[in-house]
Amino acid sequence: MKINSLFFVFVGVLVLSSCREQNKNDGEAVKQDDHEFTNDLINETSPYLLQHAHNPVDWKAWSDDAFKKAADENKLVVLSVGYSTCHWCHVMEEESFEDAEVAKLMNDKFVSIKVDREERPDLDMVYQTALQLVNGTGGWPMNAIIMPNGSPVFLGTYHEKENWKNILAKFSTEYEKNPDKMKEYATMLADGVQEVYEQPAKQMANAITPNKIENGIKQWSTMWDKDWGGNIGQQKFILPANLTMLLDYAVLQQNVEAKNHVLNTLDKVVQGGIYDHVDGGFFRYSTDDTWKVPHFEKMLYDNAQLVSLLSKAYKLTGNEVYKIRVSETLAFLKSEMRNEDGGYFSAMDADTNGEEGVYYVWKKQELEALLKDDFELFSLYFNIIDDQVWEEGNYVLNNTLPKNDFLKKTDLTAAEFEKKMASWKSVLYEARQKRQKPTKDYKILTSWNALLIDGLLEAYKAFGDDQYLDEAVSVFKYLNQYNYKNEQLVHSYTKDSKQKEVFLEDYAFLAKSAFSLFEVTLDADYLTVSKELMNAASEKYKSNSELFYYNVSNDLVPSIINTSDGVVPSANAIMAQNYLHIGHLEYNKGFLKKAEVMGSLITSDFENHAVSYGAWGTLLLEQAYPFYEIVIVGKDAEKLMNEIHKTFIVNSLIVGSSVESDISLFKDRYTEDDTFIYVCQDNTCKLPVKTVGDGFEQMNNFGYQGFK
Structure with missing residues (x-):
């Protein structure tokens, strides 16, 4: 299939711009008053779609009716996919979609559809895949021209106004002159996309062995930046699922x-510019290879996963900076990203009034005025020096001087340093509160909030702070009340939301967080919810293979089997992890076999390209190496459980019950007067013991190396 050559037949020498990454509405519906134009998006609830409701372009939401209109009028469709905190999405809006001349061309010759990729990740996956087939890269905004049946004939990202006008003119003319050739190409490209998503189901099972995991990590290690952490590249994403798996390994x-x-990666990012040293929280990615200058979006999924990873890393290292970053990040999320009912928004914008990062950066003169006599010390620690300036005299707070080296240079004691740091942050925080804040995308996404529940629970395990557990329970209750309507889960919730779509990741991630709540609270009701979600997902998304579809298909959207990690873990990988853990808890051989077969289908992918399969790597570790069951039964189970959770333990299911239970791992082990710890591996259990230290010694006797 010669996709690339066919592609250029139609587009000539059109150049696809590179992927580039503003939100104008925060929580209130766009009003029709005092607007020259109003299109159908005014009836939507997505913040991103509402941002475009007063464009002169006659935008439609994705629907059968929109495609029927295109077919009835014999028009091509312009599909534009973005999200509310995407900077270059809104640059293109201002340059093209708010321009009367461009709008007339789009309205006369096309039916135009806007999609929020966070509401419809399935549509984004399909067309991003097509974009990568013809261009090798993807990104947002994603702008496509597609047939009335949904098949694409052109795909690109950001385009300047004149370039976009030329694209529109070329394709509308070509469709009028050569519709059959265009249909032929569109069919071929659509077939190519379908082939990509059918491929995982066709893969052969491979034995899950330590050797294959070693091979995958060895190949992956050639990509590691040994100086600055992360993977070698011009830009850097933190990718918590990968780092979590590597830490376990x-x-x-x-x-x-x-x-x-x-x-090393964690040390660099928690001190770098990708972390907000004033408000707390991590930005989406670094625009350079040293974590200095971020793209200034803050996403819930990044921060949720980093809370989890840093909490685990703290248990391993005792590094107080990790603990501080977890506390600051969760404080930021609760202050800025939480609605009044307890759900967490999806994102906070990079821009304020169209200027990227202006809320977060500082001018030297401003810092001198605010910090006074402390400016010299502050500038030494955060690189406020001439050769570190970013744009237009602005600085990003970015520390590259280790704390101990800083103390030696300044003769400060550690206590004096901490006092100064607290004072600096307080002064800058108060100054920043006087600035106009970036706006937020107020959608409550089920899967991303589930990731936050897991992060809060990991923080509770590591630090024992009840507020983290209470908040995890609160978020779960919110999802149950608002995102689980009439016993039907939805992916995205906003007030008066009409969205009914739901995806595998919503079921898989929420089932995982429910199971995690069961592990921590010992409340078996959470286990029941976890199993109900797993059973519903396995039925709703079943395919002809052992893997699951990501979505429910229809005439316009193909079925997708997606196995690689993106910015969130693979939903199929999390399903397999859930099967494994519930299987061990209940001695459910069917669940254990399901997890094994799913892992075996991805083993070769991990061996050949581990960087894209971190969540699967976590599963494969639990299958290729000994897996332990640590079971605490008795009235003091919760107390002993909390003690165990403070230690970094891998490849282990840690569960307990303070009451008599028929769950397989607890059955016939409860006594009223005492509490016992049982350590088991491969259906073999040691004699029960009463102390955590004795339990760990039994793991050592089994051959566990993690305590070394």
Whole structure:
């Protein structure tokens, strides 16, 4: 299939711009008053779609009616996919979609559809895949020209106004002159996309072995930046699922190189500009290879996963900076990203009034005026020096000087340094509160909030702070009340939301967080919810293979089997992890076999390209190496459980019950007067013990290396 050559037959020498990454509405519906134009998006609830409701372009939401209109009028469709905090999406809006000349061309010759990729990740996956087939890269805004049946004939990202006008003119003319050729190409490209998503189901099962995991990590290690952490590249994403898996592997196999890479990465990002040193929270990615200048969006999924990873890393290292970053990040999320009922928004914008990062950066003169006599010390620590300036005299707070080296240079004691740091942050925080804040995308996404529940629970395990557990329970209750309507889960909730779509990741992630709540609280009702969600997902998204569809297909959207990690873990990988853990808890051989077969289908992918399969790597570790069951039964189960959770333990299910229970791991083990710890591996259990230390000693006797 010669997609690329066919592509250029139609588009000539059109150049696809590189992927580039503003929100004008925060929580209130766009009003029709005092607007020259109003299109159908005024009836939507997505913040991103509402931002475009007063464009002169006659935008439609994705619907059968929109495509029927295109077919009835024999028009091509313009599909534009973006999200509310995407900077270049709104640059293109201002340049083209708010321009009367461009709008007339689009309205006369096309039916135009806007999609929020966070509401419809399935549509985004389909057309991003097509974009990558013809261009090798993807990104947002994603702008496509498609047939009335949904098949694409052109795909690109950001386009300047004149370039976009030329694209529209070329394709509308070509469709009028050569519709059959265009249909032929569109069919071929659509077939190519379908082939991509059918491929995982066709893969052969491979034995899950330590050797294959070692091979995958060895190949992956060639990509590691040994100086700055992360993967080598011009831009850097933190990718918590990958680092979590590597940390597990490092402890399980006592691999110093992997451990150093993860900790070096974390040390660099928690001190770098990708972290907001004033408000707390992490930005989406670094625009350079040293974590200095971020793209200034803050996303819920990044921060949720980093809370989890840093909490685990703290248990391993005792590094107080990790603990501080977790506390600051969760404080930021609760202050800025939480609605009054307890759900968490999806994102906070990079821009304020069209200027990227203006809320977050500082001018030297401003810092001098605010910090006065402390400016010299502050500038030494945060690189406020001439050769570190970013744009237009602005600085991003970015620390590259280790704390101990800073103390030696300044003769400060550690206590004096901490006092100064608290004072600096307080002064800058108060100054920043006087600025206009970036706006937020107020959608409550089920899958991303589920990730936050997991992050809060990991923080509770590591630090024992009840507020983290209470908040995890609160978020779960919110999702149950608002995102689980009439016993039907939805992916996205806003007030008066009409969205009914739901995806595998929503079921898989929420089932995982429900199981995690069961592990921590010992409340079996959470286990019941987890199993109900797993059973519903396995029925709703079943395919002809052992893997699951990501979505429910229809005439316009193909079925997708997606296995690789993106910015969130693979939903199929999380389904398999859930099967494994519930299987061990209940001695459910069917669930254990399901997890094994799912893992075996991805083993070769991990071996050949581990960087894209971190969540699967976590599963494969639990299958290729010994897996332990630590069971606490008795009236003091919760107390002993909390003690165990403070230690970094991998490849283990840690569960307990303070009451008599028929769950397989607890059955016939309860006594009223005492509490016992049972350590089991491969259906073999040691004699029950009463102390955590004795339980760990039994794991050592089984051959567990993680305590070294």
